Amino acid sequence: MALTGLEIFKLLPKTNCKKCGMPTCLAFAMALAQKRAKLDDCPDVSQEAKDKLAAAAAPPMRKVVFGSAQTQVQIGQETVMFRHEEKFHNPTTLAVTVSDTLTGEDLKKRIETVSALQFERVGTKIGVGAIAVVNDSGSADSFVAACEAAKAGGDLPLILVTQSSKAMAAAAARVKETVPLLAWAEPDTAEEMAKIAKENGCPLAARAETIDALTELTEKIKTHGVEDIVLSCPEGADLRDRLFDLSRMRTLALKKVFRPLGYPTISFVGDGDGDVQMASAIGLICKYSGIVVVDTAEPYALLPMLTTVMNIFTDPQKPVQVEPKVYPIGEPDANSPVMFTTNFSLTYYTVESDVEASRVPSYILVVDTEGTSVLTAYSGDKLNEKAVADAMAKFGVDKLVKHRKLIIPGYVAVMSGKLEEATNWEILVGPRECSMLPKYLQEVWN
Ligand code: SF4
Structure with missing residues (x-):
């Protein structure tokens, strides 16, 4: 949230020296608040004041990017609760899981199936945006093999899903050129996971059981030098509670500019058949998941989810148009x-x-x-x-x-x-x- 003139004034030297070309520090603060002046025009402003002003000017929700240059997706940097207030900026990325219990042809086939989940709707190409490789096996070797197969077999960005820092370290090092999103850092693994994310230049997803615990976790991850964070609220909660938590997190991030929650979110939908996953995913797309990960690879279930993303992220003030001809x-x-x-x-x-x-x-x-x-x-x-x-x-x-x-x-x-x-x-x-x-x-x- 932008600072007011008076809030900026409190950070200035208050000497009224006029070096900035303004008669007083207050006049300079007012000009700064109205974007008629640049902070650099005051040669005596302290580094602390510069840092505070830069932090206040940052968007309330950070943009997080993952995937290689060719396949990159970006999430976050949302500014409003409701699309009619302005528009939603970065469409929810839909990801489909690939379990590392699969091997050989089965693994290859699953990766091909997920990668092929692309559709055309009203002249626009829409499709699954990421592959989530899940360490169901518990084996670091199997996880590495599945991540490498996903890297080799698909063009989609990767999400590496494991609670094991050993498996994460091994897999992230092997596929780091693809800039995968690493999931998860939990309160007891935050330090190790943050270290792996920093070493490999990857964003990191944080998971905790409550919003309060998540707040502490993001602060902890940041102290280890990782800024690109994606938030998850507890997976075990029922859909109603998850939507409530996601809405609360969004409100705190945007309305209160609460920086520890100023990140995009990720939700996993693994339970139930394609219909149930579709219904849950659509709710989570609407409120307010930056990434939704589903197990189903059924086109009939994926298409409504993708259609929802398309509809929600269309600028309501600009109808989708075709070229007149x-x-x-x-x-x-x-x-x-x-x-x-x-x-x-x-x-x-x-x-x-x-x-x-x-x-x-x-x-x-x-x-x-x-x-x-x-x-x-x-x-x-x-x-x-x-x-x-x-x-x-x-x-x-x-x-x-x-x-x-x-x-x-x-x-x-x-x-x-x-x-x-x-x-x-x-x-x-x-x-x-x-x-x-x-x-x-x-x-x-x-
Ligand atoms: S240069 Fe800085 S200290 Fe001097 S009047 Fe302008 S804002 Fe105040």
Whole structure:
């Protein structure tokens, strides 16, 4: 939280020497608070004051990065409790476990399966963001072997999960180029785990049974020179308690600028089948896990989790948009139908999928309505006969087809007359719901 002018004033020399160009230290403090001056302009400010001001200016939640340069993910640095206040910044990373009890082909296959959990939704690639290698075997050798296999077999960042400092030291040294996240440091292993994290240049996850214990733990880890910390609240607690703890930690970090909890969080969801894990993970994504680790590798369970991440981390003030242009669907020719829709992603991809389902090669003209849907755009006068006529001219629709027929969404049938005048094209009113487009194109158009 930024300091007020008076709080800054207390840290200044208070000699009113004017070397900073201001008449008094108070005037300089006020200018600093309003970002109209730089601290360096005062040559006499103490190092202690500089440190305090720098710490106060740091974001309330630290950003933590792991993974190699090519695969890096970043979590944390969130600034608000609710996305409508601004937006959430760094999307939750979804990780899937790989147990070190697997060997040979089974291990390879699991790593390949997890790495392949990538999807495309409304034109955006989404997927599992990390592999969590878990030391279920209790053997340091097996853990090292599984971590090396995950490094060799997948492009995803790694999370090394073990309570054994011996296993962690051995594995971290072997895969440190991939900058894995190390989990866990607990109160009785904090010193050793912090040493391993520091030696290998890796971030460290901290786990304790209560928030108070976690607070002490992060301070302890910091004294050993590790700044990049990820927090976990107790795993054994039921989902309600975990969500409560995560919300409390977030509140303390952001509203009270409580630095010992000013880090992103990680949650493990291991119990239950894919459905149960999916439900728990979605709750934890919403409030407020920076990383969620699940055991399930079922695509049906992963996709809703990833969709939730996508939805929660979309900037609410900037609708997801597609580029305004003409999109050919299939291999349309000069006799193919032409229809228009808006550049709101969800609208476009829904229309696109229904046109594809019709198997009638077509052109979809996407009109720039600033990312709003058909009815919203029409109500706000962003979708009118001029916008459509201009888009048709800009993208040369008349050169694509021989006919002069334009299919318009049924919801804006009221535009027909004016649009006909503006374009000199025959206007065909399509269905209200685009799910009826296949039937329309096959039976009415054809
Ligand atoms: S240079 Fe520093 S000590 Fe001198 S007036 Fe400015 S703020 Fe005060």
